[in-house]
Amino acid sequence: MLGFWLCEEPRVGKHPPTDSSVIIIGSGFSGVSCAYFLQQAGCDDILLIDDDCYKSASFRNCGHILPGLVESMFALQKIHPAPKATQIWQFSLDCCTRIRQTIAALATDVDYQQNGYLVVAIDTTEEREHLQSVAALRDAGFTNNSYLQASSLRKFGIRSEYGARFDADGASANPLKFRNALLQFCLTQGLRYSSKQPVQSVREQNSRAVIKLQSGKTLHADIVVLATNAYTSLLSPVFTNLIVPFRGQIITSAPLLNTLPPALNMPFSFNHGYEYGLITADKRLMFGGWRENTAGEKYTYDLTPNPQVESGLKDFAARYLDFAGDIKWEYSHSGIMGSSASGLPYVSSTPNTSIYVCAGFTGHGFSLAHGCAELLTKIIMGESDLPAVSKYLKLSI
Ligand SMILES: Cc1cc2nc3c(=O)[nH]c(=O)nc-3n(C[C@H](O)[C@H](O)[C@H](O)COP(=O)(O)OP(=O)(O)OC[C@H]3O[C@@H](n4cnc5c(N)ncnc54)[C@H](O)[C@@H]3O)c2cc1C
Numbered sequence: 584m585l586g587f588w589l590c591e592e593p594r595v596g597k598h599p600p601t602d603s604s605v606i607i608i609g610s611g612f613s614g615v616s617c618a619y620f621l622q623q624a625g626c627d628d629i630l631l632i633d634d635d636c637y638k639s640a641s642f643r644n645c646g647h648i649l650p651g652l653v654e655s656m657f658a659l660q661k662i663h664p665a666p667k668a669t670q671i672w673q674f675s676l677d678c679c680t681r682i683r684q685t686i687a688a689l690a691t692d693v694d695y696q697q698n699g700y701l702v703v704a705i706d707t708t709e710e711r712e713h714l715q716s717v718a719a720l721r722d723a724g725f726t727n728n729s730y731l732q733a734s735s736l737r738k739f740g741i742r743s744e745y746g747a748r749f750d751a752d753g754a755s756a757n758p759l760k761f762r763n764a765l766l767q768f769c770l771t772q773g774l775r776y777s778s779k780q781p782v783q784s785v786r787e788q789n790s791r792a793v794i795k796l797q798s799g800k801t802l803h804a805d806i807v808v809l810a811t812n813a814y815t816s817l818l819s820p821v822f823t824n825l826i827v828p829f830r831g832q833i834i835t836s837a838p839l840l841n842t843l844p845p846a847l848n849m850p851f852s853f854n855h856g857y858e859y860g861l862i863t864a865d866k867r868l869m870f871g872g873w874r875e876n877t878a879g880e881k882y883t884y885d886l887t888p889n890p891q892v893e894s895g896l897k898d899f900a901a902r903y904l905d906f907a908g909d910i911k912w913e914y915s916h917s918g919i920m921g922s923s924a925s926g927l928p929y930v931s932s933t934p935n936t937s938i939y940v941c942a943g944f945t946g947h948g949f950s951l952a953h954g955c956a957e958l959l960t961k962i963i964m965g966e967s968d969l970p971a972v973s974k975y976l977k978l979s980i
Pocket of ligand 1: 608609610611612613614632633634635636637638639640641642643644645646647648649780781782783810811812813814818830831832833871917918919920941942943944945946947948949950951952
């Protein structure tokens with residue numbers, strides 16, 4: 584089933600696939616953003632290619648544009664030394680800024696709003712983690728985060744006995760509108776785009792990339808970018824076990840014109856971000872998550888929504904949101920993300936000098952993929968002033 588965003592058509596490309604200086608495989612956030620930044624850097628012979636762009640996670644997400652990674656700052660500091668966690672957080676903030684700047688430059692309405700992000704605790708452990716995260720962020724020099732008492736959540740229509748973390752940098756947008764607007768801009772700048780051209784394999788020969796299409800045609804490029812996120816390991820064996828697929832699922836209600844609390848005008852989540860929601864521009868509740876409660880959501884490319892997840896989501900929403908008790912749900916859809924062992928994406932060259940990667944995005948890929956595409960462009964162009972975080976995103980095998 585197609586999700587709510589896909590009521591609008593994703594733009595597809597009819598250009599015949601041809602040899603090019605740069606070939607970008609994948610037309611979601613990463614692929615189109617790579618095209619955008621490479622064009623800004625002066626590349627004018629770029630082919631963008633995809634197989635079935637409808638399956639792209641970029642049209643199947645919840646529209647959150649968030650600072651940080653899936654982990655809170657407190658959890659991030661448990662995994663990484665504090666200076667590294669700070670660099671990662673700063674990079675994620677820079678990615679949020681970059682996407683805001685790009686949206687402003689496109690001058691197209693993509694329903695962008697920056698009203699912050701609310702992460703609601705559902706038990707004492709999580710509440711403590713929010714307090715510790717706000718303190719850790721403040722100690723690291725970040726000032727846009729605060730703790731909200733449980734009682735202050737009532738105005739958002741949120742029912743929880745525990746408090747929440749508020750990140751003022753959080754934003755949201757319609758992901759399909761953003762990708763279409765960015766793609767449209769690139770096309771006016773000379774990007775060539777071929778849809779429905781599944782790639783079978785990518786390899787290197789004589790320092791050039793050789794791309795074999797399932798149609799039997801072979802393409803050559805000086806540089807190829809794998810912007811295929813969860814699907815990357817299917818194209819290049821280098822990524823087997825490095826990026827693995829997992830399914831996320833979202834339900835979307837009919838418009839709730841009279842029952843929504845006006846204060847709930849920002850992306851929100853519960854339970855360490857495992858359950859998440861958004862009020863769309865036409866006042867629907869979009870609500871996702873619950874995947875950690877059922878088996879079979881990892882290592883799958885199956886886009887069929889799981890009825891158990893759907894029912895878990897409905898119960899969760901009814902329990903924690905005042906207005907979600909008996910609402911009419913109109914859409915249920917799933918999407919495939921890619922997870923890496925480190926939780927960080929690969930934005931990097933590979934052992935093959937003509938093959939680059941921008942993939943491995945989990946639940947924060949909206950802003951991260953855009954910022955990572957800018958970083959990858961700098962790497963491809965041989966720039967030396969890379970952000971400190973780039974060493975953590977480098978593929979090392
Ligand atoms: C349910 C769900 C909710 C999410 N919520 C959020 C959120 O609120 N905020 C957020 O930041 N992130 C969210 N994400 C994650 C985010 O959507 C992804 O991280 C992001 O879309 C990754 O973009 P991408 O361009 O790298 O990959 P994708 O958008 O998945 O694009 C992959 C591309 O590769 C192409 N491709 C694959 N195989 C081939 C092949 N063989 N040949 C040619 N082309 C191929 C596809 O056609 C597609 O164009 C969510 C994801 C899901 C599934």
